[in-house]
Amino acid sequence: MMKILLVTLSLFTFTACTHSVHLYHVSEYEGASKSGRVIKAEGVQYVVLNFVFETDYVDQAYASLREQCSGRITNINTRYSTSHSFLSWYNKVKITALCNN
Helix, strand or coil, rough: CCHHHHHHHHHHHHHCCCEEEEEECCCCCCCCCCCCEEEEEEEEEECCCCCCCCCCHHHHHHHHHHHHHCEEEEEEEEEEEEEEEEEEEEEEEEEEEEEEC
């Protein structure tokens, strides 16, 4: 019985995950216009044993946001977060903004 309990606790310990929001930035709010629409973009960086594979994930997310809007981008909300798993984690950025044409 003790062996089963030890194995079960080990599995939960080594496969547990956590999530953390590190920063939430809100730009100056300029008010919504009737011609504005909400646009969103995301970027993800995967890290294994502290080896980083994708270093420009924020730039890619911003470029994706720019591709969605040919006008002026205002009211930008940026959320930086991390999702941890066993010996690896994901750094994530989510950008939401208003596109004014």
